[in-house]
Amino acid sequence: MEKTLTIDGKEVRFKSTAATPLRFKAQFGKDFFSEIIKMGALEKLGELKPEEIKPDDLQGLDFEVFYNIAWTMAKTADPKIPDPITWLDGFDEFPMIEVIPALQDMIIATIQGKKK
Secondary structure, three states: OEEEEEEOOEEEEEEOOOOHHHHHHHHHOOOHHHHHHOOOHHHHHHOOOHHHOOHHHHOOOOHHHHHHHHHHHHHHHOOOOOOHHHHHHOOOOOOHHHHHHHHHHHHHHHHHOOOO
């Protein structure tokens, strides 16, 4: 699954493949699926419009995990992108409130697979 988002005026490709969890573990030394479980609030955020999100809605959500997952999906789409911190430094803004819902279906598809 692949998706292109405009972030800080730049077109950014994100891609999820069967190798995404392995790429995540190779970069961050953590299990992809265990880290996704830490993002339990992600599902709730996907149901809200960005302007409806309140600080309490973000409780329990580890944004570092999301940045790492977003980087992994961007790296899967474009192997030439640099390390995570250098990549993120290339953005003046990285509006998580908009990016999370846009990538949510890709993250969930990694776990669930396709329905028959």
